[in-house]
Amino acid sequence: xxxxxxxxxxxxxxxxxxxxxxxxxxxxxxxxxxxxxxxxxxxxxxxxxxxxxxxxxxxxxxxxxxxxxxxxxxxxxxxxxxxxxxxxxxxxxxxxxxxxxxxxxxxxxxxxxxxxxxxxxxxxxxxxxxxxxxxxxxxxxxxxxxxxxxxxxxxxxxxxxxxxxxxxxxxxxxxxxxxxxxxxxxxxxxxxxxxxxxxxxxxxxxxxxxxxxxxxxxxxxxxxxxxxxxxxxxxxxxxxxxxxxxxxxxxxxxxxxxxxxxxxxxxxxxxxxxxxxxxxxxxxxxxxxxxxxxxxxxxxxxxxxxxxxxxxxxxxxxxxxxxxxxxxxxxxxxxxxxxxxxxxxxxxxxxxxxxxxxxxxxxxxxxxxxxxxxxxxxxxxxxxxxxxxxxxxxxxxxxxxxxxxxxxxxxxxxxxxxxxxxxxxxxxxxxxx
Ligand SMILES: Nc1ncnc2c1ncn2[C@@H]1O[C@H](COP(=O)(O)OP(=O)(O)O)[C@@H](O)[C@H]1O
Ligand SMILES: [Mg+2]
Numbered sequence: 001x002x003x004x005x006x007x008x009x010x011x012x013x014x015x016x017x018x019x020x021x022x023x024x025x026x027x028x029x030x031x032x033x034x035x036x037x038x039x040x041x042x043x044x045x046x047x048x049x050x051x052x053x054x055x056x057x058x059x060x061x062x063x064x065x066x067x068x069x070x071x072x073x074x075x076x077x078x079x080x081x082x083x084x085x086x087x088x089x090x091x092x093x094x095x096x097x098x099x100x101x102x103x104x105x106x107x108x109x110x111x112x113x114x115x116x117x118x119x120x121x122x123x124x125x126x127x128x129x130x131x132x133x134x135x136x137x138x139x140x141x142x143x144x145x146x147x148x149x150x151x152x153x154x155x156x157x158x159x160x161x162x163x164x165x166x167x168x169x170x171x172x173x174x175x176x177x178x179x180x181x182x183x184x185x186x187x188x189x190x191x192x193x194x195x196x197x198x199x200x201x202x203x204x205x206x207x208x209x210x211x212x213x214x215x216x217x218x219x220x221x222x223x224x225x226x227x228x229x230x231x232x233x234x235x236x237x238x239x240x241x242x243x244x245x246x247x248x249x250x251x252x253x254x255x256x257x258x259x260x261x262x263x264x265x266x267x268x269x270x271x272x273x274x275x276x277x278x279x280x281x282x283x284x285x286x287x288x289x290x291x292x293x294x295x296x297x298x299x300x301x302x303x304x305x306x307x308x309x310x311x312x313x314x315x316x317x318x319x320x321x322x323x324x325x326x327x328x329x330x331x332x333x334x335x336x337x338x339x340x341x342x343x344x345x346x347x348x349x350x351x352x353x354x355x356x357x358x359x360x361x362x363x364x365x366x367x368x369x370x371x372x373x374x375x376x377x378x379x380x381x382x383x384x385x386x387x388x389x390x391x392x393x394x395x396x397x398x399x400x401x402x403x404x405x406x407x408x409x410x411x412x413x414x415x416x417x418x419x420x421x422x423x424x425x426x427x428x429x430x431x432x433x
Contacts, residue, residue, distance in 0.1 A: 026334050026407040029303065030151055031158045031165035031277075032059040037085035038153055041078075043071040046143055047091045047119055053146035057332050058301050059154050072102030076109060084114040087153060091119040091142070096127045103134050115156050119144055147332045166277045169405050170302035172287040172295070174309035174319035179341040181205070181286050182375065183308050183368070183401070185214045188284040189384045190395075190402035192249035197281045197406060200242060202252045204269070204298070205288035206262040209254030216382030219243035222253035226272050227264065233271040235279045252276075266293035273301070282406060300329045304405050305336040306365070311343050311350035320359050339366040339401070365404060366397050 024030060038060075042048040048067055055065035064085075068074060072090050090106070092099045099120055106116070115137040120127075123141055131139050138152045158165060171187070173180030181203075188201045203209035206224055211217075221241045226233055242250040252272075276283040285302065287295055299305055299322075307322050309315040319338055326336045338360060340353060357363040371394060378388045386395040402408075 024147055029167055030059055030154050033063045033154045033157050035062045036087060037064045038087040039085045040067045040089035041071050041075040042069055042091045043093045050144050050146050051149055054149035057146060057150045058330060059150050072106055076105045079109040084111045087115050087156060089117045093121060096122055100130050117152050150332060166280045166282055168277060168283045168302045169304045170285040170287050170299050171306045173289045174307055174315040176289040178308050178310040180308040181210055183341060184284050184286040185211055186385050186398040187401045189249060190399045191282055191406055192246055194399050195402055195406060195408060196248055198248045199282040199284060200250045200252055200276060200280050201284050201286060203254035203286050206254045207258060209256050211251055211286055212253045213382055215245040215251055217243050217245060217251055219253045222255060224255045227268055230271055233275060235275050238275045264294045266297050268294050269298060299326055304334060307336060307338040308341050309338055311340055316351055316356060316359055323360050335362060337365045340364045341368045342370040343367050345370045366401055368394060368397055
């Protein structure tokens with residue numbers, strides 16, 4: 001099936017080179033592929049490099065990818081005596097007739113159920129029809145970038161009529177106590193209430209998490225029941241562990257008790273996240289300020305990341321280290337986002353947003369003022385900021401963060417927002433500096 005209309009629209013053959021790495025847009029959501037085998041038979045080093053880069057993408061982390069050269073001929077040879085994988089990627093530099101002949105030969109050795117994706121240079125509607133007739137799942141026009149391969153392979157396993165797969169947003173502080181949890185809880189509240197997106201807050205600070213307190217909930221069960229019984233995890237089980245906070249918001253609460261210690265393996269939360277992804281449109285992860293195998297893995301595998309920093313030097317250093325590392329680990333994703341919190345403490349010398357913007361090469365997504373009265377009231381009453389004061393400008397910031405983080409709006413497109421002038425200003429500063 002040919003799905004990529006925008007690729008079909010390319011008019012002429014582009015020059016032979018690897019396509020530039022273009023990360024996915026905020027509004028595009030590519031669901032990770034399941035544990036499948038993929039074998040690519042390339043003809044050009046550029047395409048082989050793109051497939052290699054795709055195989056390192058977080059969304060293909062479970063897929064088993066193998067890359068070799070030789071195109072369709074090598075594929076026919078390879079499968080004469082061995083079973084075919086879930087997906088075969090074939091690159092062909094040939095003319096249409098030759099591509100179709102090669103595919104006919106491949107069909108003779110291909111097991112039923114194997115999907116074939118073709119990467120070619122020809123943009124021609126007759127060829128598409130013939131490819132479709134032969135059951136080719138997708139046709140990509142070279143040059144392809146890593147994300148084109150990721151999109152195509154992942155697309156094979158998310159049927160268009162299937163329930164959309166949930167988005168995972170990870171929130172972490174650049175230091176402890178900077179308000180990461182508070183922001184995670186308030187943003188999730190806005191996602192549920194203002195965007196009416198069913199959401200789950202997952203409190204990953206098992207020993208000290210405050211989500212239960214902040215939402216005024218005291219659930220008997222929560223995330224500990226799941227992470228300590230990995231064999232029982234499925235949708236129904238996780239569903240029973242959720243406590244309902246509002247119409248569209250549920251909580252997977254931390255026990256916040258110290259009778260056991262919380263040491264986890266790198267993959268400890270994988271199964272829980274898989275269930276959340278498959279059953280809930282949006283999960284907000286409240287990640288504690290830790291750098292361990294499992295926290296790093298959660299951050300790398302999230303759809304979006306929000307780093308919360310207070311305006312001091314340690315926060316600046318830590319935020320930069322986190323953002324740099326996560327950018328490098330997720331080359332095909334939107335860059336990690338960050339916001340400044342607790343800005344404007346009286347008499348405190350602070351590092352300016354412009355300095356953060358310079359060091360992190362991006363302006364902060366939001367600048368949240370230090371407001372002890374407002375935040376203190378909310379925390380002590382078990383309320384959200386919007387519940388204490390719906391019209392407060394900080395409540396509006398959380399609504400805007402909710403929009404940006406769910407891909408509803410690019411920061412720069414949120415017209416009439418409080419963020420816009422600020423972002424524009426910072427961009428100007430960045431250019432000038
Ligand atoms: N903008 C703010 N102004 C004033 N107090 C804040 C602000 N943001 C967070 N706080 C307070 O800071 C404290 C630490 O917040 P928390 O969310 O637990 O931080 P973290 O999760 O980063 O450790 C809480 O008491 C919270 O109410
Ligand atoms: Mg916290």
